[in-house]
Amino acid sequence: MGKEGLVIVGGVAAGLAAAMEARRAAPDLPVTVFERTGDISYGACGLPYVVAGLIPSADKLVLHKPEYFRERHQIEVRTDCEALELLPSKSVVRVRDAGGEGREVGYDSLVLATGAAAVCPPLPGRELEGVFVLRHLRDGRRLLRFLEEARPRTAVVVGAGYIGLEMAEAFVARGLRTTLVESSDAVMGALGGRARDRVAEELRAGGVEVTFGERATAFEGAAGRVARVLTDAGRALEADVVSVGVGVRPEVAMAVAAGIEVGESGAVVTDERQRTSAPGVYAAGDCCEVLHRVSGRRVWHPLGQPAVRQGWVAGANAAGASSPEARYAGVVGTNVVKVFGLEAARTGLSLEEAREAGFDASETEGESHSRAGYYPGGSEIYTRLVADARGRLLGAQMVGREGVAHRVDVYAAALHAGLRVEEVERLDLAYAPPFAPTIDPIIRAAHKARKKG
Amino acid sequence: MGKEGLVIVGGVAAGLAAAMEARRAAPDLPVTVFERTGDISYGACGLPYVVAGLIPSADKLVLHKPEYFRERHQIEVRTDCEALELLPSKSVVRVRDAGGEGREVGYDSLVLATGAAAVCPPLPGRELEGVFVLRHLRDGRRLLRFLEEARPRTAVVVGAGYIGLEMAEAFVARGLRTTLVESSDAVMGALGGRARDRVAEELRAGGVEVTFGERATAFEGAAGRVARVLTDAGRALEADVVSVGVGVRPEVAMAVAAGIEVGESGAVVTDERQRTSAPGVYAAGDCCEVLHRVSGRRVWHPLGQPAVRQGWVAGANAAGASSPEARYAGVVGTNVVKVFGLEAARTGLSLEEAREAGFDASETEGESHSRAGYYPGGSEIYTRLVADARGRLLGAQMVGREGVAHRVDVYAAALHAGLRVEEVERLDLAYAPPFAPTIDPIIRAAHKARKKG
Numbered sequence: 001m002g003k004e005g006l007v008i009v010g011g012v013a014a015g016l017a018a019a020m021e022a023r024r025a026a027p028d029l030p031v032t033v034f035e036r037t038g039d040i041s042y043g044a045c046g047l048p049y050v051v052a053g054l055i056p057s058a059d060k061l062v063l064h065k066p067e068y069f070r071e072r073h074q075i076e077v078r079t080d081c082e083a084l085e086l087l088p089s090k091s092v093v094r095v096r097d098a099g100g101e102g103r104e105v106g107y108d109s110l111v112l113a114t115g116a117a118a119v120c121p122p123l124p125g126r127e128l129e130g131v132f133v134l135r136h137l138r139d140g141r142r143l144l145r146f147l148e149e150a151r152p153r154t155a156v157v158v159g160a161g162y163i164g165l166e167m168a169e170a171f172v173a174r175g176l177r178t179t180l181v182e183s184s185d186a187v188m189g190a191l192g193g194r195a196r197d198r199v200a201e202e203l204r205a206g207g208v209e210v211t212f213g214e215r216a217t218a219f220e221g222a223a224g225r226v227a228r229v230l231t232d233a234g235r236a237l238e239a240d241v242v243s244v245g246v247g248v249r250p251e252v253a254m255a256v257a258a259g260i261e262v263g264e265s266g267a268v269v270t271d272e273r274q275r276t277s278a279p280g281v282y283a284a285g286d287c288c289e290v291l292h293r294v295s296g297r298r299v300w301h302p303l304g305q306p307a308v309r310q311g312w313v314a315g316a317n318a319a320g321a322s323s324p325e326a327r328y329a330g331v332v333g334t335n336v337v338k339v340f341g342l343e344a345a346r347t348g349l350s351l352e353e354a355r356e357a358g359f360d361a362s363e364t365e366g367e368s369h370s371r372a373g374y375y376p377g378g379s380e381i382y383t384r385l386v387a388d389a390r391g392r393l394l395g396a397q398m399v400g401r402e403g404v405a406h407r408v409d410v411y412a413a414a415l416h417a418g419l420r421v422e423e424v425e426r427l428d429l430a431y432a433p434p435f436a437p438t439i440d441p442i443i444r445a446a447h448k449a450r451k452k453g
Numbered sequence: 454m455g456k457e458g459l460v461i462v463g464g465v466a467a468g469l470a471a472a473m474e475a476r477r478a479a480p481d482l483p484v485t486v487f488e489r490t491g492d493i494s495y496g497a498c499g500l501p502y503v504v505a506g507l508i509p510s511a512d513k514l515v516l517h518k519p520e521y522f523r524e525r526h527q528i529e530v531r532t533d534c535e536a537l538e539l540l541p542s543k544s545v546v547r548v549r550d551a552g553g554e555g556r557e558v559g560y561d562s563l564v565l566a567t568g569a570a571a572v573c574p575p576l577p578g579r580e581l582e583g584v585f586v587l588r589h590l591r592d593g594r595r596l597l598r599f600l601e602e603a604r605p606r607t608a609v610v611v612g613a614g615y616i617g618l619e620m621a622e623a624f625v626a627r628g629l630r631t632t633l634v635e636s637s638d639a640v641m642g643a644l645g646g647r648a649r650d651r652v653a654e655e656l657r658a659g660g661v662e663v664t665f666g667e668r669a670t671a672f673e674g675a676a677g678r679v680a681r682v683l684t685d686a687g688r689a690l691e692a693d694v695v696s697v698g699v700g701v702r703p704e705v706a707m708a709v710a711a712g713i714e715v716g717e718s719g720a721v722v723t724d725e726r727q728r729t730s731a732p733g734v735y736a737a738g739d740c741c742e743v744l745h746r747v748s749g750r751r752v753w754h755p756l757g758q759p760a761v762r763q764g765w766v767a768g769a770n771a772a773g774a775s776s777p778e779a780r781y782a783g784v785v786g787t788n789v790v791k792v793f794g795l796e797a798a799r800t801g802l803s804l805e806e807a808r809e810a811g812f813d814a815s816e817t818e819g820e821s822h823s824r825a826g827y828y829p830g831g832s833e834i835y836t837r838l839v840a841d842a843r844g845r846l847l848g849a850q851m852v853g854r855e856g857v858a859h860r861v862d863v864y865a866a867a868l869h870a871g872l873r874v875e876e877v878e879r880l881d882l883a884y885a886p887p888f889a890p891t892i893d894p895i896i897r898a899a900h901k902a903r904k905k906g
Contacts, residue, residue, distance in 0.1 A: 013891065046827050046886050060827045162885070293881075304891045305884040329879035336883035345883050374499050374513045405888035406859035409880070409895070413863050416880050417870035426782035427862070427869050428746075430789035430798050431758040432615070433499050435858035438466065438757045442862070 004106040005030025006318050007093055009083040009254075010113030011040035013304050014285025016064075017311025018111045019075045022319035029319055031075045032105070034095050036082035039137040040066060045304055047140035048166035051147070052173035058140050086110070086258040088278035109280045109318040112260075112268065113311060114251040116286035116302045120244050125219030130226035131242045134163060143243070152176060152240030156229040158216045160187040162337040164245040165199070168208045169340055171243070178208050179237050181229070183215040183246075188337060190350040191397055194365060194382055198399045199344050206340040216244075248302055250287045263289045265300035272327040274314035282318045284310035291330030294348050294394055294415055295357040299331075306331050332415040333395075336405045343404035347412040348395030351386050360389040364449045368441040370403045372433035381407070383445035391420040391450065403435070410442050421449040457559040458483025459771050460546055462536040462707075463566030464493035466757050467738025469517075470764025471564045472528045475772035482772055484528045485558070487548050489535035492590040493519060498757055500593040501619035504600070505626035511593050539563070539711040541731035562733045562771040565713075565721065566764060567704040569739035569755045573697050578672030583679035584695045587616060596696070605629060605693030609682040611669045613640040615790040617698040618652070621661045622793055624696070631661050632690050634682070636668040636699075641790060643803040644850055647818060647835055651852045652797050659793040669697075701755055703740045716742045718753035725780040727767035735771045737763035744783030747801050747847055747868055748810040754784050785868040786848075789858045796857035800865040801848030804839050813842040817902045821894040823856045825886035834860070836898035844873040844903065856888070863895050874902040 006022050008015045011033045019031050033040070039062065046061040055061070066077035080098035087093070093110060096102045118135040120126055130150065132143045146152075155171040157164045160182035171178040180203060186192040187199045196212070203210045211233070218230040219242060229237045250267040252260075261269045261277035268288035270276055276283050285307035289298040309328060316326035336345035354361035363386045371378030381400035387393055396411035398404045414424050425446035431438055439447075459475050461468045464486045472484050486493070492515065499514040508514070519530035533551035540546070546563060549555045571588040573579050583603065585596045599605075608624040610617045613635035624631040633656060639645040640652045649665075656663045664686070672695060673681040682690045703720040705713075714722045714730035721741040723729055729736050738760035742751040762781060769779040789798035807814035816839045824831030834853035840846055849864035851857045867877050878899035884891055892900075 043825055043827060043886065043891070045884075045891075046825060049828060049886060054829060055827055063826070303884070305893075306881065308891050309879070329876075331881040334881045334883045336885045336888055338885060338887045343888070347881075347883070372496055372499060373516070374496060374508055375502060376507060403859055405883055405885070406856055407862070409860070409863045409882045409893075410866050412882055413866040413870070413872075413877075413880050416876070417866070417872060419866075419870060423782075423869070424866075426762070427866050428759065428784040428787045428800075429862045429865055430787045430800070430858055431498075431756070432789045432791060432858070433496065433502060434791045435789055435796070438496070438498075438761050440758075440862075 003030070004091070004108050005032065006109050006111065007105060007107035008033045008111040008113060009093065010115055010285070011035030011077055011079065012042065012044070012113070012115060014115070014307040014311035014314070015111065015113030016041055016069070017308045018113060018284055018315030018318065019069065020073065021312040021315030023073050023075060025316050025319040025321035033069070033075060033077045034081045034083050035077065035079045037136055037138055038079050040077055040079060042137045044135065044137060044140070047134055048163065048170040050140060051143065051167065052170035054173070058137055058144060061137065083254060086254050086281070088258055088260070088281055091280060107280070109282065111314045111318050112255055112276065112281065112283040112287055113285045114254065114287045116248040116250050118245070119247040119249050121246055123216060123218050125221060125226065128219050128221040128226040129224055130221070130240060131219055131244065133244045134167070135248070146241065147174065150225070150240065154238040155179070155241045155243070156181060156237050156239035158229065158242065158244045159246040161245050161247070162188055162335065164243070165337050165339050167243040167245060168203060169206060172207045176241070180208050180210045181214050181216055181231060181237070182212050185212045188335065188344060188346065190353065191344060191346060193384070195344065195384060195397050195399045198382055199339050199342060202340050202342040248286070250300060250302070252287055255283070255287070263298055265289055265298070267300040269298065273317045274310055274328060275317065282314040284314035290328070293330045293332050295353070297357065301331050301333060303335065332412050334408065334412040336408060341401050342399060343402070344399045345404050345408035346395070346397045347408050348393070348415045349386055350395055350397070354386050354388070354394045359394060361386055361394055362452070364445070364452050366445060366448050368444040369437050370400060370441065371435065372437050375433040381441045383441055385421065385445050385449040387421050387449050391422055393419055393421050393424055407442055421446045425450055456483070457544070457561050458485065459562050459564070460558060460560035461486045461564045461566060462546065463568055463738070464488030464530055464532065465495065465497070465566070465568060467760040467764035467767070468564065468566030469494055469522070470761045471566060471737055471768030471771065472522065473526065474765040474768030476526050476528060478769050478772040478774035486522070486528060486530045487534045487536050488530065488532045490589055490591055491532050493530055493532060495590045497588065497590060497593070500587055501616065501623040503593060504596065504620065505623035507626070511590055511597060514590065536707060539707050539734070541711055541713070541734055544733060560733070562735065564767045564771050565708055565729065565734065565736040565740055566738045567707065567740045569701040569703050571698070572700040572702050574699055576669060576671050578674060578679065581672050581674040581679040582677055583674070583693060584672055584697065586697045587620070588701070599694065600627065603678070603693065607691040608632070608694045608696070609634060609690050609692035611682070611695065611697045612699040614698050614700070615641055615788065617696070618790050618792050620696040620698065621656060622659060625660045629694070633661050633663045634667050634669055634684060634690070635665050638665045641788065641797060641799065643806065644797060644799060646837070648797065648837060648850050648852045651835055652792050652795060655793050655795040701739070703753060703755070705740055708736070708740070716751055718742055718751070720753040722751065726770040727763055727781060728770065735767040737767035743781070746783045746785050748806070750810065754786060756788065759784050785865050787861065787865040789861060794854050795852060796855070797852045798857050798861035799848070799850045800861050801846070801868045802839055803848055803850070807839050807841070807847045812847055814839055814847055815905070817898070817905050819898060819901050821897040822890050823853060823894065824888065825890050828886040834894045836894055838874065838898050838902040840874050840902050844875055846872055846874050846877055860895055874899045878903055
């Protein structure tokens with residue numbers, strides 16, 4: 001490692017995880033992080049809870065300030081500094097400070113942690129004040145300021161992905177009359193059927209008007225401010241504020257311009273050490289692909305936890321660490337969201353995803369009780385399992401009022417280890433009346449899946 | 454299978470699971486269950502919650518009455534009918550109905566599901582009224598009647614196993630001044646150190662007086678009713694009622710007399726099809742040994758969930774089913790208990806157990822937050838991991854106010870699959886701010902264990 005050290009582009013989850021792990025691996029290595037916004041080290045996933053009023057301000061989502069990294073870890077963090085161009089052949093990145101000129105910065109190794117951008121569909125009226133696409137902390141700050149100043153009374157959320165679900169609940173918590181419009185028939189991308197129905201019921205019980213199979217087609221307003229969302233069902237939904245959450249795309253423009261390979265998903269291709277196709281250049285987090293351990297394919301799976309993991313791996317390798325554990329094992333696609341009093345979770349592949357990936361897959365579903373039947377306060381957990389014809393577990397979806405968020409992790413561990421449903425059925429799980437029935441819902445669902453298989 | 458059919462001795466968890474699975478496997482097979490008490494099909498684990506007043510009566514713990522099995526499943530259930538003697542060479546069991554004579558019943562196959570008996574140490578005064586050893590539903594009914602009639606104001610619980618912990622909480626819930634005396638320095642058999650301290654703090658905060666390393670030596674009373682528990686520390690603890698929970702022993706007298714092999718643990722030896730050493734005789738549940746998948750040893754592990762599983766396997770095999778899945782996979786030793794607002798759980802081996810089993814084992818411990826740091830309502834989860842010198846996970850212990858009971862199951866799945874701590878560290882677990890931090894406590898603990906290893 002030369003004297004120019006490690007340069008990291010992006011100062012949120014993956015970028016700072018890389019910086020910290022590089023520092024641990026190489027105590028004297030110069031490490032510099034460039035972040036194009038004014039914020040670093042924050043949990044963007046907390047924004048809906050700030051909107052809801054559960055967390056008093058967006059500043060509470062910030063874990064550390066630049067000084068922390070500089071003073072405690074000798075990591076130089078430059079905010080409001082945008083990386084403009086990457087020249088791998090010269091080991092140089094061109095950056096520009098706010099209001100400044102572009103300048104060249106040399107590196108020995110570089111980590112791309114440029115993340116993902118929220119997609120706003122090119123609909124008429126999307127430039128109206130009051131239409132928000134939440135991604136970065138600054139987006140959240142703008143929305144919060146708007147809510148304070150404009151005092152909206154009606155809200156429309158476009159898209160029932162996990163951010164959409166959280167935002168619908170958040171708007172209701174703020175007292176807004178809220179409508180959620182989802183163009184597909186699923187929530188969280190792949191949760192359909194009875195799982196979707198339970199989430200929809202919970203939203204409606206919470207006061208959200210929900211429609212599926214209805215697409216937003218335009219935003220209309222007055223005096224430059226949004227007032228209505230038009231849909232392909234011919235409706236005009238009142239909307240003093242709109243949150244659009246229809247997807248994200250990897251931020252790869254600089255990587256593409258530098259000739260770095262991107263995959264079919266549009267995200268940067270890396271190996272298990274998070275190396276890109278350019279020598280000395282690593283990538284981590286929402287800008288790159290990951291191995292999906294169930295399908296065996298490299299997919300784009302932009303989520304916070306994998307981002308931090310990849311950051312550790314990229315940082316360790318970029319700092320020259322050669323420990324065998326500095327490899328990223330990939331994901332199994334685990335995800336959970338709170339929707340009012342409900343926990344909705346998934347891991348692995350849905351039936352459609354499994355079939356699309358070439359598996360001879362089928363699914364079983366059922367409900368079972370979260371606690372011993374005689375113990376008060378329990379409720380039904382809906383579970384759907386996907387397995388292949390030979391009984392290998394491929395995926396699980398769970399929805400319930402308690403005990404779902406961590407139970408799904410047992411299926412995630414089973415997917416990681418490649419267990420068959422009959423092996424899941426044999427797991428020795430914790431039992432006590434307040435927490436589970438004698439035979440846990442995890443086991444009941446596996447039992448059903450095996451009997452069918 | 455001949456016409457005498459299947460006879461099952463014992464009508465609670467394992468026995469009835471065996472009966473039901475046999476019925477599924479062989480729709481026309483005669484199935485008879487003999488239960489020596491008047492109760493069948495109940496959840497004894499619920500008794501502390503009846504005592505606490507959380508469940509209105511012990512009858513609520515009964516799932517089905519004998520008529521249900523007779524009318525719906527053509528399973529003959531005889532309560533108050535004790536099995537006296539087993540003669541495997543003649544395929545006959547001698548039984549006696551309440552108040553009746555002994556009679557011989559022939560069988561084609563037989564399942565021993567005789568369970569376990571609670572141990573009451575041979576202390577002076579143990580025959581006093583008000584000294585209870587809880588095991589069967591009738592024990593609970595007697596205790597409840599005593600509580601109603603004698604209106605005790607002080608209680609002593611002897612033994613900090615999971616029943617002792619639950620009973621201490623239950624007595625406090627009923628308004629009794631309660632003392633818990635444990636002779637070892639651990640709770641739940643093997644939870645020591647900081648895990649034990651957190652449980653003890655919770656008990657004390659809940660109003661229980663707790664001492665460790667202090668042994669009950671005698672019960673004293675007046676007019677035949679208990680009034681005090683004496684200890685080896687020279688104390689006399691006021692006790693209008695006493696719950697003794699210092700252990701259980703397998704009910705194997707009939708099996709031993711029949712020449713059936715019992716293991717070093719004192720429980721019946723079976724193979725993975727739950728066959729005993731006597732032809733045609735199977736055993737399931739708390740009367741028999743199980744394979745501990747981590748140590749590879751056959752151990753005695755009397756708990757409800759393994760009992761039901763073994764019952765299924767015994768029933769299927771005793772009914773002549775030859776499906777490859779009718780094998781019991783063994784346990785990894787998972788257990789959880791609620792202690793006031795705390796969840797305390799373990800799976801696998803403790804450090805002492807691991808060393809005793811021949812592993813070159815060490816442990817790491819730490820605390821991490823149950824939710825995203827900025828999300829309100831979270832708390833610290835204490836985790837201790839035991840691993841061998843090559844990084845194989847051997848056991849886990851967790852204590853916390855939320856998210857422990859199911860998180861421990863992820864370690865249980867990892868133990869079942871034989872994962873190394875570095876593989877646990879790489880699991881892709883569910884993340885959302887209300888349920889977990891970006892990097893789950895499960896991962897943090899594994900990370901710490903690997904770094905040490």
